Amino acid sequence: MKRVEYKTPEQLKILTDKNRAETTAFLKKLKKKKPKNLDDVVHDLHVAAFSDFDCLDCANCCKTIGPRLIDKDVERLAKHLKMKPSEFMDQYIVVDEDGDMIFREHPCPFLLPDNYCMVYESRPRACREYPHTDRKRFYQILNLTHKNCETCPVVSDIVEELKKKEW
Structure with a gap:
């Protein structure tokens, strides 16, 4: 895998949109096939990509998307900040239209x-866990992976590398 280069979210969105039909068809085929070696291939690409890509040079995820929080996250963050969970909630959290807690x-x-x-x-x-390219049963999150191509240059490159493989 070639060295992953930083791309802005705007650049990634343009690239993702340009390849959307091709990538959607590819991921649909991959999901249907469920290749036994998919996790190994993706994990190898993940390790290779992150061996020379520094998230601190990017931080697109932190700048543009927000994590879905669970109660344990709220408790852990409140404790870290020496706050009561209710104070943390009031100051930092909203509940979105899906009922999820987000910043x-x-x-x-x-x-x-x-x-x-x-x-x-x-x-x-x-x-x-972000960008989820090192998790098991990767075929289960292919739609999320496609969405993450708009934010993470590593995910975008991993998907492009996957397209080059014989499945």
Whole structure:
């Protein structure tokens, strides 16, 4: 896999839109096939990509999308910030139209100017798992992966590499 280069969310959106029909058809085929080696291939691409890509040079995810929070995230973040969970909720959280807890504002309220996370050790589970290219049963999240192509240059490149493989 070639070196992943930083792209802005705007550049990634244009690229994703340009390839949308082709990528949608490819991912649909991949989901139907459920190749036994898909996880291994994606995990290898993940490791290769992140061996020389520094998320601190990017932080698109922290700047443009918000994690869905669970109760444990709220408790952990409130404790980290030495707040009561109810105070944390009042200050940082809203419930969206789907009933999910999300941060009130974007970029993330804990993103520092140098792209470091002020609460990194206590960050939400969704942040810990993003961009999900190292998880098991990858075929189950192909739609989410396609959406993440608009935010994460690594995901975008991994999907393009997957298209080159014989399935």
